[in-house]
Amino acid sequence: MIAAAGGRLAPARPRRRLRRLLPIYGLLLPGLVLYGAWAAWPLLNSFILSFTDWSLTKPLTPVGLANYLRALGDPLFWRALSATLGYTVVTVAGQLVLGLGAALLLNRRIPGRSVLRLVYYLPVITSWVIVSLVFTYLYNGQAGALNWLLVDVLHVLDRPVAWLAEPSTALWAIAVLGIWKGIGWTMVVFLAGLQAVSPELYDAAEVDGAGAWARFRHVTLPELRPTTTFLLVVLTIGGLNAFISIFVMSSAATGTVGGPLNSTDVVLTYLWKQSFAQLDLGYGAALSFLLAAVTGLVSLVELRVAREAAR
Numbered sequence: 390m391i392a393a394a395g396g397r398l399a400p401a402r403p404r405r406r407l408r409r410l411l412p413i414y415g416l417l418l419p420g421l422v423l424y425g426a427w428a429a430w431p432l433l434n435s436f437i438l439s440f441t442d443w444s445l446t447k448p449l450t451p452v453g454l455a456n457y458l459r460a461l462g463d464p465l466f467w468r469a470l471s472a473t474l475g476y477t478v479v480t481v482a483g484q485l486v487l488g489l490g491a492a493l494l495l496n497r498r499i500p501g502r503s504v505l506r507l508v509y510y511l512p513v514i515t516s517w518v519i520v521s522l523v524f525t526y527l528y529n530g531q532a533g534a535l536n537w538l539l540v541d542v543l544h545v546l547d548r549p550v551a552w553l554a555e556p557s558t559a560l561w562a563i564a565v566l567g568i569w570k571g572i573g574w575t576m577v578v579f580l581a582g583l584q585a586v587s588p589e590l591y592d593a594a595e596v597d598g599a600g601a602w603a604r605f606r607h608v609t610l611p612e613l614r615p616t617t618t619f620l621l622v623v624l625t626i627g628g629l630n631a632f633i634s635i636f637v638m639s640s641a642a643t644g645t646v647g648g649p650l651n652s653t654d655v656v657l658t659y660l661w662k663q664s665f666a667q668l669d670l671g672y673g674a675a676l677s678f679l680l681a682a683v684t685g686l687v688s689l690v691e692l693r694v695a696r697e698a699a700r
Contacts, residue, residue: 439674446668456675466676468651469659470683476564476635476655477628483568484624485617488575493609495576496583506580510573517570521637524566528552528642553642556652563653566634571627575620582616583609618695622688629684632657656680 439456443449460466495506512520527534530551539545552562586609594604610617635658639648646662647654654662656676664673 435674436678438671439678441671443671444668445670449671452671456672457679459672460675460679465651465654465659466656466679469654469656470680472560472653473629473631473655473657473680476560476567476631477625479561479564480567480571480628480631481621481624483564484571484575485620487568487572488620489579489613491572491576492579492583493605496580506576509576512570513573515570517633518637520566520570521634522641524563524634525553525638525641528562528638530554553638554649556648556650559639559642559648560635560653563635563638566638567628567631570634571624575624578616578620579613582613586612614695614699618692621691621695625687625691626684629680629687630657631655632661636661656683 438449440451440453441449442452442455491509495502495509499505530536530549530553533549533552535552536546536549540547540549550558552558590608590612591604594608599607632655635648635653635655636646639653639658640646643649646658646666657680660673660676660680663669663676
């Protein structure tokens with residue numbers, strides 16, 4: 390307590406601050422309770438489970454680091470991780486390039502711009518399951534629309550290709566869906582970044598004799614660096630956690646999760662098979678935390694590289 394004018398005692402500053410913050414904490418408490426019940430507590434339990442051997446058919450047995458050491462020596466895990474990284478590189482690059490192209494186009498004053506923005510964004514809000522089934526039909530090796538276009542209309546191919554049944558094409562065919570579905574969201578974020586660029590920068594560059602490409606290279610790209618960094622990290626996290634489209638399309642096309650010769654097995658589908666097909670829940674939990682570690686490491690590297698490039 391601190392003596393105040395007139396002989397009164399003023400409340401201590403920490404107590405005043407706590408009284409002011411109590412209503413804020415009260416508003417946050419329900420959300421924190423739900424987060425703890427539905428996210429934090431299950432996450433902690435999964436982490437504990439990753440150090441055990443549990444298959445629902447026998448008692449839970451602690452095994453220490455055995456599950457993690459098993460994963461590091463599992464060639465199928467490394468193959469799934471390699472496929473995950475390849476899928477991520479292709480989909481992130483495709484979404485960034487095409488999303489930026491769409492944003493540059495729709496940032497201009499062209500007729501029907503609002504309608505075109507809506508059309509580009511529609512894939513983002515469509516169901517992953519529905520579009521995965523639609524693309525499965527498009528890729529059908531016998532009656533698919535893609536083969537009809539390439540073989541019968543354009544005569545690019547001599548015979549139909551079983552896109553989802555061939556180990557060399559299955560994962561990349563699914564990656565096309567990932568790119569197509571993410572262009573709209575990437576476009577919206579890039580549009581926000583483009584509209585934050587001062588027109589005076591373009592005017593000054595034009596006065597200096599810079600052409601369209603020079604203005605794009607020396608004004609647009611540098612000004613979009615924070616936006617690009619944000620998109621790079623978020624899209625990478627999404628690519629590393631791809632599951633629904635790969636699960637649905639490989640199952641529908643070949644009848645097995647993982648596709649032909651496990652060519653479409655990414656970490657999450659391999660994790661699913663170990664956890665729910667083999668009922669090896671402890672090993673599945675360990676795989677999930679290894680993927681989380683890889684995701685965090687890749688994100689940190691991207692942020693570090695982007696920070697160094699900005700200097």
